[in-house]
Amino acid sequence: MAAEPVTRGRPREFDPEEALSAALQVFWTRGYEGASLAELTDAMGITKPSLYACFGNKEALFHKALDLYERDKLCYMRSALQEPTARGVAERLLRGTLQIQTGGNDPRACLGVISMVACTTQAESIKSDVIARRASSDKALVERLERAKAEGDLPVGIEPAALATYLTAVIQGMGVQASGGASPQQLEQLVETTMAMWPTT
């Protein structure tokens, strides 16, 4: 029963999705607290009242940008879990992260890492949101690795939860190094080394 969109009043002159995408780029490069409303509205091509009318406030805008980030940029995580082997899962996760951090026009960093580490002053809600999302994706990874273990796809001595934490740490460390200006070659090498370390059944 979608109510038909009776347009009343003056129609807005911008596309909320495009504006949100522009906001995501700003948050991605500056972090939540580092992104000022001036930068945001400038990149989005709208004015402050328009932003507040459409998205609520800066915090709500960030949560929506985070939704978009997960949907568009982290989709490789879901598909990676469908690889047939645990090793394949790990490799696709690593290579997906590598691609985000070296390819395209996107900032060379990880929004999750930036937000989790950088939001100290206020913005407790921001940090807890990011942590909750991370926990959710971690849970999915653990479950996938437990399946792998049940399938005999992991060595006997390996705990799925521990392996998931480890893999997450490497991926986050990759984000830190990308933030610190590591070259694509270095990041690629990091992926190769991690895969070389991966336990063999």
Added chain:
Amino acid sequence: MAAEPVTRGRPREFDPEEALSAALQVFWTRGYEGASLAELTDAMGITKPSLYACFGNKEALFHKALDLYERDKLCYMRSALQEPTARGVAERLLRGTLQIQTGGNDPRACLGVISMVACTTQAESIKSDVIARRASSDKALVERLERAKAEGDLPVGIEPAALATYLTAVIQGMGVQASGGASPQQLEQLVETTMAMWPTT
């Protein structure tokens, strides 16, 4: 020939080292941009003019706090490199990081990670300082691993530089997870898992 300290004028009423140590704690928990002068002066127990007279400005204060951090908190890195085996080096590096992030009253995070990731707005000099220090310690680690390789202490297929990047990534990932509220048990498990992955000769 140290000139004898002719005291002229009113003597200062605080100990610069204690004040700097207090400032380090603030930077460590808040990051560079997240730490306000009000928080800093409050924690240091001095006023703003005293801070500026003694330390220059916020940026100079941070650099000095970083010196103290390296000297007091990261000293385990130097000693870790003196372990007889590469495996011992890795384990001491990981356990040293673990101890910093779980023991004592210090903040559960890594100042280097916080500063490298969080300084986006201005503070390019802060970021480049942290990156330069990281590069210096990375270089020392690479050289140590090259020695290990020459001594037959590493498998033939392993590049020292790649292994150093990898180990650094795990350590930085550990810092991110500590920032995100990971439990000491999880971090301990991360160390164990990483050591289980470590290549055997």
Added chain:
DNA sequence: CCATTTTCATACCGAGCGGTATATAGTGAG
């Protein structure tokens, strides 16, 4: 005691922050 020098305490500065009040412009309904 006095002059000099340095520190300390208070108040203040311009700038930028997130957020909003107000007035105007553009739309469909009647």
Added chain:
DNA sequence: CTCACTATATACCGCTCGGTATGAAAATGG
């Protein structure tokens, strides 16, 4: 056309930021 309604543009709000001017307080050398 008028009305109800909504988006836009501009100017503004209180607040905090990093940093400083000013004057009193505390020490030494003469």
